[in-house]
Amino acid sequence: MDALYNFVLIYMVYFSVAVFLVGTTLRLVKIFRKPKQATSLQIYPEKRAKWLGAIYDTFLFPSARKHKPVLWVFLIVFHACLLLLIIGHLELFEEFKIFQLIPHEVFLGNGFLGLIFCVTLLYFLFRRLLSPVRELSVPEDYYILILLFLIAIFGSQMDWARSWYGYEEMVVGDYRTYLLNLLTLKPEVPYNVLIAGHSFMLVVHVFFANLFLIFFPFSQSMHSFLSLPMNKLRRG
Amino acid sequence: MDQNTRNDLLQLFREKLNSAMTYYLETCTRCGICTEACHVYASMGQVKHISAYRHEIVRRIYKKYFKARGKVWPSVGEAKELNETALEELYESAYSCTGCRRCMVYCPFGIDTQMIMSIAKLLLIGAHSEPEILTLLADTSIEKGKSLDLFKESFMEGVKKLEKDVVKKWKMEAGETAIPMDVVGADLLFVALAGAHSIIPTAAVFNAAGEHWTLSFFEAVNFGAFVGDPTRTQLILDRILNEAKRLKVKEVCICECGTAFRVMKQLAADQPFKVSSITEVHARYIKSGRIKLDPSKLNGPVTYHDPCQIARNGGVFDEPRYILKHLTNDFREMSPEPKYNWCCGGGGGLVALGEDTLDFRMKSARVKADQIKTTGVTTLVTACENCHTQLNNLNDHYQLGVNVKFLTSMVADALMQ
Amino acid sequence: MNEEIKVDKTLDLKGLPCPMPILKTSRGIKEVEIGQVIEVLSTDPGSLADFPSWTRSSGNELLKTDQSGEVTKFYIKRLV
Structure with missing residues (x-):
């Protein structure tokens, strides 16, 4: 069992992060270095603030708000949760002053945010099962949603699962030790993390997160990086 | 399709893969926000006419031959072989798209369907299957x-x-x-x-x-x-x-x-x-006062159809409205926002293909006909030959009872000596 | 003059704007045998540029262009 835990929590993490970082960087470099489109791809009427407009389009999805308002609410909540969850994970490495501008405990919301995140994923998933989005979808669209759901449900409910067992086991400090070990290339999972009753939650969470990281550079998730340049093309 | 032909076609495909095209092919999340954007889908209701579906026909071939995934795990993205059936699908998709780029306004990423369709059109030329x-x-x-x-x-x-x-x-x-x-x-x-x-x-x-x-x-x-x-x-x-x-x-x-x-x-x-x-x-x-127009030449309410390539894709919105202001005092907008104007349904070479496409052009532009009807005008003005022909055909087919006119000939007829 | 050329088929394309004359002609010419001649009537001035170019690019032969009246007459021999 320990061997399996060690594999998922250490070696697979190294591998996945490497694939994610190298894959994403290489793919982006390759795409950005392709020849530029010679002609304008702009849509008119033209607005003055092109970069500002492109940033607005990229982060607030005004076209979605206009044409699919319900979907837009879920999209905004989904992406906002995603951002907060990423910040939460950064805080597991160490305390960042800037994030504590609004004082909070790690994790913000004690798993509640993750639950909301899961609800939005369920909405996306069921939306995909209805026509016409059903006909538009390909397997990867479902896989990514399911993967994210599994990551989030096991990740966010660790706090809840902890209450079944000893609540004092596996606290933020233990995660920090674990992640610091990973960062300093000390392949060692802290005892507390391995022994806790809800360790399996962490292992499952990390396992699916690894899968997601591996798939990321090759999937449509790359829109995280490509959306801005594309929106800039449309703005001119 | 033999391997040589396929390689030649894939070479044509590769030449199209500049940075913008690659963004477009890599990004679509098939969210379906573009569903209602296409006049063909809005008029006929077939999923194959939703822009995301049109992209996917090209994208599946991209996934098969230009992404490592196509070899390792083709089924995850429904990657597809380039063969005769694929060419037929490409034809159907490319020549039912008028390249109006209305869907580009809807897409949260701004994917350009016309540009993706240009791959389909180029492959068809390579395979000698384009409309001759x-x-x-x-x-x-x-x-x-x-x-x-x-x-x-x-x-x-x-x-x-x-x-x-x-x-x-x-x-x-x-x-x-x-x-x-x-x-x-x-x-x-x-x-x-x-x-x-x-x-x-x-x-x-x-x-x-x-x-x-x-x-x-x-x-x-x-x-x-x-x-x-x-x-x-x-x-x-x-x-x-x-x-x-x-x-x-x-x-x-x-x-x-x-x-x-x-x-x-x-x-x-x-x-x-x-x-x-x-x-x-x-x-x-x-x-600049170089010409003067007589506004009494034109009677009845007037609307203007923005040709997609001139307005949404060319930026000429205000000028036709400015001219019409000098020709009529009953001008009615067709679409609340001109960039959302429906395509006439005749672009992308469909009108040039004449009677072969007439039936499809009429069915696929029902929403345009409805839009014209709603304005209640007697004169429908446009500034594009293609649109003019198509709007005339729509006028006959849907019995809209409007007079379809070129903006230039209206200006010429109203010249004051 | 016209008697010199034996016309096998006449296409009346008067009043049609560009590019219809070329389109109709490229279809119409398929209805005569290779070596036969069609006569095309057009009122579109664009045809005066279109027909010499079309016959060259399609490999047919423009025998004569008669611009004397309001209607322009083109005599085209089908070669392909």
Whole structure:
């Protein structure tokens, strides 16, 4: 069992992060270095603030708000949760002053945010099962949603699962030790993390997160990086 | 399909993969926000006409041959082999898309469906499966550029015959040429559609404004762009670029032809002359008082159909409305926001394919017909040959009871001597 | 003059704008045998440029262009 835990929590993490970082960087470099489109791809009427407009389009999805308002609410909540969850994970490495501008405990919301995140994923998933989005979808669209759901449900409910067992086991400090070990290339999972009753939650969470990281550079998730340049093309 | 053909086609595909195209092919999340954007889907309700589905037909081939995934795990993205069936799908998708780019306004990423369809069109040319009429027309245009001397005299003679009709609309002093051609040092080169209806009214307006202009020997329309062939598109464009440089004009003015205007505006961006649409030039004449229009010529409510390539894709929105303000006081907008205007359903070469596409063009543009009906107008104005033909067909088919007019001929008819 | 050329088929394309004359002609010419001649009537001045170019690019032969009246007459021999 320990061997399996060690594999998922250490070696697979190294591998996945490497694939994610190298894959994403290489793919982006390759795409950005392709020849530029010679002609304008702009849509008119033209607005003055092109970069500002492109940033607005990229982060607030005004076209979605206009044409699919319900979907837009879920999209905004989904992406906002995603951002907060990423910040939460950064805080597991160490305390960042800037994030504590609004004082909070790690994790913000004690798993509640993750639950909301899961609800939005369920909405996306069921939306995909209805026509016409059903006909538009390909397997990867479902896989990514399911993967994210599994990551989030096991990740966010660790706090809840902890209450079944000893609540004092596996606290933020233990995660920090674990992640610091990973960062300093000390392949060692802290005892507390391995022994806790809800360790399996962490292992499952990390396992699916690894899968997601591996798939990321090759999937449509790359829109995280490509959306801005594309929106800039449309703005001119 | 044998391996050699496939390799040739994939090479054509590869040539299209610049950075913008790669963004478009990598990104779509099939969110379906574009569902209602396409007039074909809105009119006919078939999923294959949703823009995301159209992309996916090209994207599946991309996933198969240009992504590692296509070899390791093709089923995850439904990667698809390039074969005869795929070509049929590409044809159906590319030639039911008018390239109006309305879906690009909807897409949260701004994916350009017309651009993705250009891959489909290029593959079809490579496989000799494109609509041959379009290639025939493109080749005729290119040949014209090569054999100007062959028809120069007879064409000038033919144009001369039109002069009396021009003078009917705008009287001129004795000794002045109503339709000047081949004038070195003219200010403006007018590229018409080599048809009387496109030359006569515009000539009258130029003469009324006292423009120092000259008529091009070539027609503006670019069939190379319709068939999606970059080489032919450039060759057809070069005829006009060369003529403009030879005559040392300051401005090239494109007649009422959407494709011609967009192609010229985009591909001739770095030329020593300015590119304008005839609508922009007419608005300029009115603004500076070079021509005066009689608003009493037109009765009843009027609406304007924004040709996609001129408005949404070319940026000319205000000028036609400015002109119409001088022609009528009952102008009605068709769409609350002009960039959301429905395509007439005739772009992308569909009108040029004539009766072959008529049935599809009528069915796929039902929403356009409804939009016109809602305005309750008696006069429907547009500034594009393709749109004009298609709107006329719609008028007959749906019995809209409107009078479909070119903006230029309305300006010419309202000239005050 | 016209008697010199034996016309096998006449296409009346008067009043049609560009590019319809070329389109209709490229279809119409398929209805005569190779070596036969069609006569095309057009009122579109663009045809004066279109037909010489189209016959060259399509490999047919433009025998004669008669511009004497309001209607222009083209005599085209089908070669392909």
